[in-house]
Amino acid sequence: MKNDLIELSKSKMIPIKSIVGYSILAIISGMSGFAFITVINKVISMSINPEIPQNGNYLYMFIGAIVVFFITRRWLSGGVISLSQKIFCNMRKDVMKLVIKAPYRNLQESKDQIYATLTSDVHSITNASLSVITFFSSIILIIACFVYMAYLSLSLFGLSIGIIAIGVGIYLLRSRKSDKLLKQARELESDFMNTFNSIIDGAKEININLDKGFDIYNDKLVGIVDKGEKTYTKAFVHYVNSELVSQILFYGLITFVLIYSGSLLELPIDVIIGFVLILLYLLGPIVSVMTLMPSMNQAKVSLGKMNKLKNDLKQMEYNDGIEEKEKRKFHDFNVFGLRDYSFSYGKDKFSVGPINLNINRNDVIFIHGGNGAGKTTFINTVLRLYDLDKGNAYINDQVVSEEDIDGIKELFSPVFSDFYLFDDFYGIENVDIKKVNYFLRLFEMEEKVTLKDGKFSSIDLSTGQRKRLALISSLIEDRPILVLDEWAADQDPYFRHKFYTEIIPEIVREHDKTIIAITHDDKYYDQADRLLKMEYGTLVEFQKKELEPMFSPMSMG
Template structure:
């Protein structure tokens, strides 16, 4: 993908702040898969633009023809009209196809990037920033690419018009070129200042997206807290929205001021031509043709100039997309292979952590949390509990165990073989998980023989009266928090993977079903030969585990082994 191919330069750009990124290079790379259609659309657009200039010259000749309008001139006029209109239609059709293809390609590539991104990068980038890139930035790029051919038409008309002006009168064309140079300098300065405004507005968009999430996901809390509700409306949303409006209006005002300056220069040039045509020994046909062409070219030139704000926004958007692509790059293999995991992922195995350590980046004003070094063996078929206070490192440890985080130091061994980038995704296929912050998918992956099995699990989890499986989906997921977590457990059941990891699964269950989880569900899974790793705060059920690992401050402080006979007696009781 284009963005990926240029990610090194984009990284450097980000480090320096405002972009040195070549938007033309990025857009050209995006258009490369569709270069034939894009080239045809651009060529036909250019032909349409040049035909328009030729039409102007033809009309000027016809107006000053002393012998009247000839048949050849009329035929030329008709042919040029056909080329102009046909070129514009073909250019617009091709342009529409390319624009939509580019945005579809971008979305496909970026979704694949997100699906394969390191989990720690997704967590740091934050959902609201990803959403803004996927929606707003891609839409801006789409809008720019959609108008690419029309800009080519305007550019062709502008170049053709100035070439014709040079033919009419080199001396007067020098006056026009000097005015254009002065106007271009003003627009270059405006573009630099305006782009800074768009950069700042884009930063504020990330904050606005975060606030949108707060008012939707925190709707219940806000409804019962008037003070917070007013504060988020008046001091957060209103301030951010006003900041974005102000930054964009200021940036647009800079562009519009430069545009007005350019328009004034046009009329100054026309005034000078009319005033100096006698001095310059220009005939009446030359002067009238010069003025007509100048007045006409103002439109295409204004189109090019008016595209500058969009150009500034597109530069920001391309840089944001490239940043996401760069940060979400992953060296792991087998992430999108079609083959099923090998048989080694379907059998119980020994997993060993040897001097494993991991550190989170330090937030401003906060100390950095470090886990480890950790040495731990997880034996096939055992039930292991991870216990400790909140923030002791239990969830970080299981993310390392699952291969979601890559250790900063140490090794994870899979039956004695180190887990590396090329094998990490195969290694993950041994696990089924229900995280404390799980996402509940409403579709389930079922083999044909598993339909009755899924219904049985729903009954066992006391959900059969509320949920059924229809066309590979749960009929509803609009349930209580505890019931939704039971549906997540159905996924884990049906995956039939050898290792199950539960992150405080029972925390949202009522006391009766919590007892069922610890005394029936977990022992039942263990009898099937599954390895179980359970994060728990329910100390009254610690006895059902084979071993209990106590954690504190990112370290394993103790490992208790529960005797088999007392455990069986307590479970029965």
């Protein structure tokens, strides 16, 4: 756990200086409480033993201890609340920044682990950050009490240390099994998130056929949740049983000191009472330490999981973004070429390529093919969402070097079939309001949506209308190549016709765009400059003269 904490502190998720400062404050607060019990002990000794000189300053000592306790506890409480929230927010920001920079495919494979980390692990570590201060100050108080006990009676102190050591040993031995159970319970969190995501992602299918949902719930989700409940319960019950055994030994020690120490060890009554008072006061910090151990161990598991996730994300090939001056490096291309582009999901799994293709500026390219032919996979390789097994990209017949390859992404602005419509023009500086309004009119959305505070007034629209807004956002990005995956599938017949016959020609001609579109609208294939067909991962291009029979009146009638 120490190494995990060091790594997190280096990332500035856990501000170690703040924790040290608040720990010192907690010690002062705890020692003021210890001073209070010491003064009580002294006053009791004075009352019992008249030989002890009377001192009238104890009232001021009481008041001083109470004032110091109140002030330090108040500062500590506010500081700890602020610190815990800072740790919580820093952890989330740190992980999310890594997520943003991570490659798409790796991110999809790790999303369940990421969800579990951002929910369960972050909360565990945040709660433990509060416990660390209490845990540390309790240890200091225990040491202070030990010193005072040794001062009162070395013989009773030796006996007490022996009993306490036995109790701690029993607790540590029994807690090993609890630690293993906590690790098992944490593993179930990823399984729960995986099942939860299948319910959320498949919500439409489940809504149509509730039996699917109830099968997932009854056959999978309930089992995971119940197992998690039993595992967590078993782990914490082990901790509680260990704690109770230790407390019984402690109460036995107090009973022995109070009843037998006077006769066996010939100790005066004021020392016995003082020792018992210290033992009673010591019980609080000891119980506190034992109570905090489960959350500390749970945090240890979470720290390990979080650091593993961070290391996994860091080991991925990062996209740190492209400097502003480099963003338009390839925007003036005439020909964008692909040579021997190949990608495979793994050995003996589906693959695409090798593909050789030249995309000329202002081309309108339609790609069609059956389901599972590899169209979307091919597009993902072009967009560099998937890392190639082999192949090179060319700009104007010049190969793009490895150090510049991320700049290829700056050529494209896609609208995926499973698109996400953002509620603002993120990543676009100085949004051209006139241009947005122009496109709203072109896409016949001006009566549905306006610009409000620099963003769309509403995105609560039909799927087809939301796709129009997504394409408008892509156009405002002003990148040279638009990539559209089944964009027109959700448009009504009238607007689909307008899109192919009016909008595409206008944005190519007036806005200098190149278009790559996956489409099955064969009625409009004649609007393409080039038609490509994907068959089992291989791309085949039809010549224009081969397309003419497809669009003759007889073939279309």
